[in-house]
Amino acid sequence: MVVETKFARFDSITLDSGVALAPVEVAYETYGTLNAARSNAILILHAFSGDAHAAFENAEGQEGWWDNVIGPGKAFDTDRYFVICSNVLGGCRGTTGPATVNPATGRPYAMTFPVITIGDMVRLQKMLMERLGIERLLAVSGGSMGGMQALQWAVAYPEAVAAVIPIAATSRHSAQQIAFNEVGRQAIMADTDWNSGEYYDGPKPARGLAVARMVGHITYMSDASMREKFGRRLRGKNEFGFDFSVDFEVESYLRYRGSKFVERFDANSYLYISKAMDYFDLSAGHSSLGDALGKTAARFLVLSFTSDWLYPSYQSLEIVRALRSRNRDVAYCELTSNYGHDAFLVDVKEESELVRGFLASTYAEIAG
Amino acid sequence: MSASSWGQGPVVNGKPGRRDYAIIGEIIERGAKVLDLGCGDGLLLEWLKREKRVEGRGVEIDREQVQKAIARGVAVFQSDIEEALRDYPEGTFDYVILSQTLQETRAPVKVLREMLRVGKRAVVGFPNFGHWTVRLAHLWTGRSPQTKLFPYEWYNSPNIHFLTVTDFELLAREQRWKVERRYFLGQGGTVKRFPNLMAELAVYLVTK
Numbered sequence: 001m002v003v004e005t006k007f008a009r010f011d012s013i014t015l016d017s018g019v020a021l022a023p024v025e026v027a028y029e030t031y032g033t034l035n036a037a038r039s040n041a042i043l044i045l046h047a048f049s050g051d052a053h054a055a056f057e058n059a060e061g062q063e064g065w066w067d068n069v070i071g072p073g074k075a076f077d078t079d080r081y082f083v084i085c086s087n088v089l090g091g092c093r094g095t096t097g098p099a100t101v102n103p104a105t106g107r108p109y110a111m112t113f114p115v116i117t118i119g120d121m122v123r124l125q126k127m128l129m130e131r132l133g134i135e136r137l138l139a140v141s142g143g144s145m146g147g148m149q150a151l152q153w154a155v156a157y158p159e160a161v162a163a164v165i166p167i168a169a170t171s172r173h174s175a176q177q178i179a180f181n182e183v184g185r186q187a188i189m190a191d192t193d194w195n196s197g198e199y200y201d202g203p204k205p206a207r208g209l210a211v212a213r214m215v216g217h218i219t220y221m222s223d224a225s226m227r228e229k230f231g232r233r234l235r236g237k238n239e240f241g242f243d244f245s246v247d248f249e250v251e252s253y254l255r256y257r258g259s260k261f262v263e264r265f266d267a268n269s270y271l272y273i274s275k276a277m278d279y280f281d282l283s284a285g286h287s288s289l290g291d292a293l294g295k296t297a298a299r300f301l302v303l304s305f306t307s308d309w310l311y312p313s314y315q316s317l318e319i320v321r322a323l324r325s326r327n328r329d330v331a332y333c334e335l336t337s338n339y340g341h342d343a344f345l346v347d348v349k350e351e352s353e354l355v356r357g358f359l360a361s362t363y364a365e366i367a368g
Numbered sequence: 369m370s371a372s373s374w375g376q377g378p379v380v381n382g383k384p385g386r387r388d389y390a391i392i393g394e395i396i397e398r399g400a401k402v403l404d405l406g407c408g409d410g411l412l413l414e415w416l417k418r419e420k421r422v423e424g425r426g427v428e429i430d431r432e433q434v435q436k437a438i439a440r441g442v443a444v445f446q447s448d449i450e451e452a453l454r455d456y457p458e459g460t461f462d463y464v465i466l467s468q469t470l471q472e473t474r475a476p477v478k479v480l481r482e483m484l485r486v487g488k489r490a491v492v493g494f495p496n497f498g499h500w501t502v503r504l505a506h507l508w509t510g511r512s513p514q515t516k517l518f519p520y521e522w523y524n525s526p527n528i529h530f531l532t533v534t535d536f537e538l539l540a541r542e543q544r545w546k547v548e549r550r551y552f553l554g555q556g557g558t559v560k561r562f563p564n565l566m567a568e569l570a571v572y573l574v575t576k
Contacts, residue, residue: 301438302445320445324455327401329423331438332445333431354438361441 003056003064005029005094008131013089013124019114023103026128027052027094028086031070032078034134039366041134042076042359043125044085045142045149047345048216048273049265051093054085068348075352081138081359088149089124090116090273092266099200099266110268111197118145118280122152126160138366139359141165143344144311145273148280151319154296155282163362164296165355167303168344170315171282171289171322177310180219181274184212188267197268209267210258217257222307222340226250282319289318294326301358302332303351305343331358388467388493389415391551391571395491396420400462403427403487405449405479406469410437417442425461427452449473453482461487468569470494471527477539484545484576493571496552498532498564517568533564540574549573 005027012022029052034041044054044066055070055078057063064085069075076083087095090113098113105112129137140150140161147169154164170177188194191208199205221229230250234240237247246252286292300323304316313334323330335350337343344351389412396402400422404413407426410433416422426444428434437444445452449469464487466479471494473479483490495517496502505513512522520527531539533552540547552559552567559566 299443321455324425324445324452325457327425327456327460329425329443330445331434331443332447333434333438334446336431350435354435357439357441364441 001056003029003031003053003058005052005058007094008128010124010127010131013120013127015114015120016117017115021096021114024089024096024124025094025100026086026089026096026124027091028084028128029053029055029064030132031055031083032081034082034132038134039136039138040080040363041082041084041129041132041137042139042141043129043137043153044070044076044083045125045140045146045153046085046088047142047144047146048277049213049261050087050146051091052085052087052095053093055083066345068346069352069355075348075355076141076359077356080363084129084132084134086125086128088121088145088273090121090269090276092269093264095124097266098197098268098272108200110200113268113272115275115279116272117276118148118152119156121276122149122156125149125153126157129160135160137161138363139163139165141167141355142169143167144169144341145277147311148277148282151282152280154298154300155292158295158297161298162366163301163358164298165301165303165358166316166319167351168305168308168311168316168341169319170311171292171319172280173278174315178278180215180310181278183215185271185274187211187215188270191267194267197271199267204262205267206259206262209262209265209270210255212267212270213258213261213265214254217254219310220341222309222338224307224338225340225342228338229253289322290325293319293322293328296323296328298329299358299362300328300330301354302330303344303354304332304334305337305339305341305347306334307338308341308343310341388551388553388569388571391553392416392465392467392491392493393419395549395571395573396422396463399423401460402463402465403456403461404465404467405452405483406466406472407433407437407442407444409433410440410442410444412465412467413437413442413444414440449479450475450482453479453486456486458485459488463487463489463491465491465493467491467493468495471497471529471531473529476529476531477543480539480543480545480574484574488575489548490574491571492536492574493569494531494536496533496564496567496570497530498534499568500565503565533567533570536570536572540572545574545576547572547574 055064087093140153147166150166188208191205194205233249235252283289304313320332337347404426413424434446464483501515551571552563553569
């Protein structure tokens with residue numbers, strides 16, 4: 001099956017900052033079939049650099065970023081459920097973002113793009129669900145920033161979601177997480193080609209963006225997974241070069257990842273989306289996290305991974321404890337994995353089992 | 369209540385050593401709010417949810433068991449029992465269940481007190497260390513007793529606080545807890561006489 005990205009256009013969206021962004025377009029894909037009762041829809045929320053292409057192959061032969069858990073017979077079973085994934089607001093993969101041309105000026109927004117939040121991303125997703133005629137989602141799920149959006153869904157639209165599955169996520173960034181994001185942003189902004197965001201007519205800030213991505217990749221892995229994958233192996237040589245070309249496998253890997261990222265990602269989107277993550281605080285506007293989550297009506301399945309030091313288990317536990325303090329329906333498990341933060345994307349065997357069972361019981365309950 | 373009713377009813381009854389499930393199933397009324405401490409793979413909660421429409425929550429420390437429970441659709445979180453109890457406000461549950469886990473807890477009295485704080489009633493089931501087979505095993509072998517109820521070697525037993533029916537009765541009196549109901553199970557079913565000697569399993573329904 002070859003899938004293609006679709007687009008929905010809206011006249012305007014009002015952002016948390018008070019600014020109205022008009023018009024706005026959102027890229028999305030769907031898999032499976034919406035049932036007659038419209039009760040089997042699951043919204044998948046992507047992480048920082050993801051896009052709408054979550055599963056199956058597209059015309060370019062690229063597999064979706066979560067193809068190992070979405071599909072027939074998989075955790076998010078497309079034989080049973082109607083699965084939707086959209087690119088986030090501020091992104092650069094088809095949804096309106098800083099690289100989009102501002103109709104008022106005829107030029108890309110660049111840094112005149114309004115600052116967006118996780119709440120804004122979710123508001124646009126809600127608009128898309130309404131457009132698709134889906135009043136209540138069976139589930140929302142995602143890892144990392146996708147998990148933050150899932151949590152935001154539960155708090156912002158408690159009636160519109162039956163189950164929430166935040167994976168390797170947090171209710172708000174820690175100083176460490178903000179710090180890594182800031183290094184990424186500074187790498188981009190220190191690249192002279194960034195040119196205060198006005199680079200769409202000239203060379204892109206490729207070096208800065210690549211370095212940002214290299215830092216990111218380090219934080220997505222673990223000491224153990226890097227040792228296993230690279231160790232101190234040299235790349236295509238038996239001795240050190242005694243220069244500053246690539247010596248180690250890990251250097252080669254990071255450079256490769258950095259350069260591949262530049263091809264598909266916009267540096268300004270990096271700035272905007274990473275800022276949205278840093279601003280995110282689920283308890284904002286409530287007296288506590290428990291107060292925020294106490295207003296939710298959904299069932300929760302919270303998952304974290306032992307080796308994830310970027311979104312450590314204690315952050316998932318904070319969410320679980322807050323839900324528990326309000327006696328919300330919450331299941332929690334810390335899964336064993338060596339893959340660090342990437343585990344939710346690559347080490348999916350146990351994750352799949354849990355998600356499958358959790359969805360099945362939720363679906364059964366809804367169907368009565 | 370009769371011995372035969374423990375024999376049928378809950379399917380979970382067939383599972384060896386968890387005969388107290390059946391009693392628990394009898395105690396808990398429809399639609400109750402239930403917390404199961406040390407819920408294992410969630411079998412009891414799944415059954416209670418299906419048959420009694422309870423609003424069930426479970427706590428289990430073992431990761432593999434938690435995974436099985438979640439896959440069953442039971443709201444279980446992976447945690448230490450004492451830590452899990454701490455988060456709940458007073459009177460959150462109608463029943464807090466501790467099925468054959470009391471003897472494994474580090475601070476049993478603290479756990480029981482906490483159970484009675486977060487729940488209106490506590491359901492406590494435990495293997496009776498006063499059963500005659502245990503006494504005989506100890507007397508005859510001169511070793512830490514190994515029986516059907518307590519099948520472990522001293523060095524690999526999860527049990528760290530052994531108690532008998534009489535021990536529990538004394539504790540309840542001392543703590544001024546009300547024992548609303550008590551059930552004793554032996555090999556042949558209900559034990560009517562000499563429970564401290566004849567009961568393999570005891571289940572207590574306790575309130576403050």
